[in-house]
Amino acid sequence: MNDLAVRFTGVTKKYxxxxxxxxxxxxxxxxxxxxxxxxxxxxxxxxxxxxxxxxQDSGAVEVLGHAxxxxxxxxxxxxxxxxxxxRLYGPATVAWHMEFIRSIYPQWDQPYxxxxxxxxxxxxxxxxxxxxxxxxxxxxxxxxxxRRPRLLVLDEPTTGLDPVARRxxxxxxxxxxxxxxxxxxxSSQNTLDVEQISDQITFIDRGRIIDSANKEIFxxxxxxxxxxxxxxxxxxxxxxxxxxxxxxxLPVLTICQFEPAMVAACQEAGASVQAVDPMxxxxxxVVNVQxxxxxxxx
Amino acid sequence: xxxYVVTRLILKDWYLNFGLFVAALVLGFATLAAIxxxxxxxxxxxxxxxxxxxxxxxxxxxxxxxxFNERKQQTLPFVMSLPxxxxxxxxxxxxxxxxxxxxxxxxxxxxxxxxxxxTPWFPHGMIPFVVIMAVEVLVSTCLIAAVSVTTESQGWTIxxxxxxxxxxxxxxxxxxxxxxxxxxxxxxxxxxxxTATLLLLVEFAAIVLMIGIxxxxxxxxxxFV
Numbered sequence: 173m174n175d176l177a178v179r180f181t182g183v184t185k186k187y188x189x190x191x192x193x194x195x196x197x198x199x200x201x202x203x204x205x206x207x208x209x210x211x212x213x214x215x216x217x218x219x220x221x222x223x224x225x226x227x228q229d230s231g232a233v234e235v236l237g238h239a240x241x242x243x244x245x246x247x248x249x250x251x252x253x254x255x256x257x258x259r260l261y262g263p264a265t266v267a268w269h270m271e272f273i274r275s276i277y278p279q280w281d282q283p284y285x286x287x288x289x290x291x292x293x294x295x296x297x298x299x300x301x302x303x304x305x306x307x308x309x310x311x312x313x314x315x316x317x318x319r320r321p322r323l324l325v326l327d328e329p330t331t332g333l334d335p336v337a338r339r340x341x342x343x344x345x346x347x348x349x350x351x352x353x354x355x356x357x358x359s360s361q362n363t364l365d366v367e368q369i370s371d372q373i374t375f376i377d378r379g380r381i382i383d384s385a386n387k388e389i390f391x392x393x394x395x396x397x398x399x400x401x402x403x404x405x406x407x408x409x410x411x412x413x414x415x416x417x418x419x420x421x422l423p424v425l426t427i428c429q430f431e432p433a434m435v436a437a438c439q440e441a442g443a444s445v446q447a448v449d450p451m452x453x454x455x456x457x458v459v460n461v462q463x464x465x466x467x468x469x470x
Numbered sequence: 471x472x473x474y475v476v477t478r479l480i481l482k483d484w485y486l487n488f489g490l491f492v493a494a495l496v497l498g499f500a501t502l503a504a505i506x507x508x509x510x511x512x513x514x515x516x517x518x519x520x521x522x523x524x525x526x527x528x529x530x531x532x533x534x535x536x537x538f539n540e541r542k543q544q545t546l547p548f549v550m551s552l553p554x555x556x557x558x559x560x561x562x563x564x565x566x567x568x569x570x571x572x573x574x575x576x577x578x579x580x581x582x583x584x585x586x587x588x589t590p591w592f593p594h595g596m597i598p599f600v601v602i603m604a605v606e607v608l609v610s611t612c613l614i615a616a617v618s619v620t621t622e623s624q625g626w627t628i629x630x631x632x633x634x635x636x637x638x639x640x641x642x643x644x645x646x647x648x649x650x651x652x653x654x655x656x657x658x659x660x661x662x663x664x665t666a667t668l669l670l671l672v673e674f675a676a677i678v679l680m681i682g683i684x685x686x687x688x689x690x691x692x693x694f695v
Contacts, residue, residue, distance in 0.1 A: 225550055227692035245472055245555045253551035259544040261486060268485070275478055276552055312548070 176234070177201045177323050177355035178222060183231035185217060192217050192379045195231070199357055199372070201322075204349060206366030206387070207359040208457055209376035215359040216255070218376065219327045222357065223253055236323055249277070252316030255327035259308070262301035266294055266311050270318070277319040285318035292340060306337030313341060317348060324348065324356045330365050338365070345369050363454040373453065377461045387453075394456045395430035398446040399423050399438060408441035410434050414463040422446075426459050471561070475554050479562035480569065487533055487570050494529045498522060498578045502585045509591075522582065523607065523638065526575060530611030531631045533571045537563045537619045538627050560619055560688040564681060567615050572608075579604045595657030598666040599646065605673045606641050610634030612677045616684035645669060 178199035185192040192214045199205050209215045220226045221233055224244025233240040238247035260269055266289070274280040289296060292310040300308060309329060316324060326345075330338045346369055348354055360366050366373065367387070374384040383390075393412075400422055401407065407416070412429030427434070435445050451459075501521045508514030540546040540563075549559060582600055586592040617623075617630045646652045650665025 223551065224555075225547070225693075245475075245553045245558065248551065248553040251551070253547070255547050257544050258547040258551070260548060261482075261545055262543070263486060272478070272482060276475055316551075 175201050177203075177236055178357060179232075179234045180218075180222075181232045181234075183218075183221060183228045183233060185221060185226065185228050190214070190217070190379060192221075192228075195376075195381055197374065197381060197384065199355060201355050202353055203372050204356040204358060204370045205372040205374060206370030207357060207374050207376065208361070208363055208366055208453070209359070210361065210461065213376045214379040215376060216257075216327055217379075219255070219325060219357070219359060222325060223248070223251070250322040252319055252321035252324045253327075254309070254312045254316045254325075254329050256329065256331045257327075258312055260300045260311060260315075263299060265297050265299050266303075266314075267296035269300070269311065269315055270296070273315045273319055279320045281318050281320050284320075285314060288314040288318060288344070291344065306333050309333060310337065310341065313344065317344070322353065322355065324354065324358075326356065326358045328360055329358075330360060330362060342368055363452070363457055367453040375457055375460055377464060380464075382464050383460055390456065391450065391453070393428060393430050394451045394459075395427050396447075396449040396451060397425040397427060397430075397434070397438065398449065399425065400444040400446055402442060402444075405442040408438050408443055410437065415459055426451075428460070472554060472558055475552060476558050476562045476565070479549065479552075479554070479559070480566035483536060483562070483566040484570055487536075490529065490532060491570060491574055494525050494574055495577060498525050498574070499581055501525070502578075502581045506585050506589045522578060526578065526604075526607045527610065527631070527635055527638070529574055530571050530607065531614055531627075533567045534611055534615040535618045535624075535627045535631075536567055537615075538622045538624055541622045542624065556691065557685070557689055560685060563619055564615055564684060568612070571611055575604065575608055575611075593656045593658060594660050595654045597660050598662055599651055599655050602645060602651070602666060602669050602673070603638070603642055605670055606638055609673050609676050609680075610638055612680045616680040619684050620687045 176198055178197065180195045180197040183192065183195040190212070195214075195218060197218075207215055207218070217226070221228050222235060222240065224235075224241035224247065227241050235247045236250050238244070240247060264272075270285055274282065274285075288294075292307075292314060294303075294307060294311060294314065298307075300311065303311065309332075313329065330341055333341060342365060345356065345358075349356070349369065356369075358366065358370060371387050372384070373387050373390050375382045397410075398418070399407075401420070403421075407423055407425075410425065410427060412427050413425050414428050415426035416423055417426070418424035430448075435448060438445050501518050505514055505518035508518075537560075540549060550556070554562070579601070582604070583597055586594060586597055586600065611634070613634055614627060614630050618627045621627070646655070648665050650663035651669075654661035654663065
């Protein structure tokens with residue numbers, strides 16, 4: 173069995189005003205990858221290529237052992253896909269959609285679908301056009317989950333949800349993670365959602381993957397060092413400093429390769445370490461993107 | 471070709487269009503009944519024909535613009551998340567739309583022919599003209615289907631719907647002047663001329679050509695959503 177659910181190798185896709193450039197991405201089976209980027213960063217383009225909905229100009233994409241887009245029909249037998257711009261058929265009921273998907277997917281799990289109906293507080297006979305946005309997202313999620321896919325691809329599923337609906341959706345996704353063979357590729361602008369459920373994080377900006385790592389490694393290696401420098405003392409040279417803020421006397425260093433030994437190195441250089449602050453994923457993302465953009469301009 | 475999933479997609483479209491189909495069928499047969507009940511008045515025939523043509527063109531436009539509507543209503547990502555290739559999706563759209571429209575078209579065509587045959591004052595010689603014009607409606611509808619599937623554009627779909635409606639008038643006006651068609655129209659018996667056969671062959675060839683082009687264009691597309 174292939175231990176990679178998704179593999180992108182040198183994938184490029186050009187549009188008149190946007191280019192997805194040389195994307196290399198690996199998603200191990202059983203992992204949950206949070207795919208984070210600003211609007212227009214290339215998240216949806218990447219996901220559409222993953223689903224075989226658009227063809228890459230160059231590079232190779234393999235999903236569940238199938239080459240995409242050539243073998244997309246076979247790959248999609250084991251994929252559940254929900255995207256923010258996906259709509260169900262307004263005149264039809266939730267029950268009709270469930271029956272429609274059940275007729276296509278032999279692995280459809282009816283008891284699980286019914287339990288999701290209850291958990292999401294959906295009424296089977298309700299027409300889609302009468303549902304709120306949150307209920308529509310939950311319906312789409314139910315249809316994707318109850319087909320018991322090996323790979324769940326979610327393109328900003330929590331966008332536009334109220335806090336209660338968002339929490340319910342995230343709780344269900346967390347429950348799905350109990351199945352170790354289930355792989356999830358989850359894009360979002362909301363770093364809190366990603367931080368909550370992902371074990372792998374990938375940042376994308378302006379069509380390029382700018383960072384990709386295990387979540388714990390990500391959170392461990394980024395730190396803010398708050399220093400106090402005596403007069404006439406130079407800032408210590410540390411590897412991986414991406415941003416220097418604060419004042420000349422009280423500098424704040426943002427570091428992407430933090431090691432505990434750096435604290436001692438600062439003290440040896442004459443600086444006093446006031447604090448070593450962990451960073452949230454959102455802070456890491458913003459600094460990372462800004463740093464890459466600044467370097468690109470320079 | 472995954473015929474099972476394609477069939478499910480066709481049944482899905484059938485379900486979504488069923489209400490409209492029944493309404494069009496009821497209205498069409500009600501119109502035919504009204505024509506048959508009217509006393510040999512030209513006004514009843516003209517009004518009835520306008521209603522029937524409007525039903526067919528309207529239903530054709532609605533059903534055949536389904537690919538464009540899938541994009542507009544953002545249901546295309548849902549369909550394309552299913553285990554189908556884009557060519558299979560195209561097949562389901564064209565075949566499904568033609569089946570839904572074809573069922574209505576055939577029912578109304580048979581109804582029109584039956585009305586002509588059982589209504590004493592209708593000249594049976596009209597039947598070849600009626601059949602040719604009915605197939606012309608089918609040609610026009612296939613044009614809408616081909617353009618809607620390949621462009622997924624509201625503008626283009628509306629444009630060809632209008633061109634098709636105008637083309638129908640032009641074709642009707644032209645063929646009624648053909649000796650093999652026009653002369654026999656007011657006669658009491660059906661006279662199927664070689665001109666009528668040729669016109670039907672040309673119409674069916676146009677249908678095959680348009681659908682073939684639609685599939686060819688779709689097979690070359692690289693981006694679908």
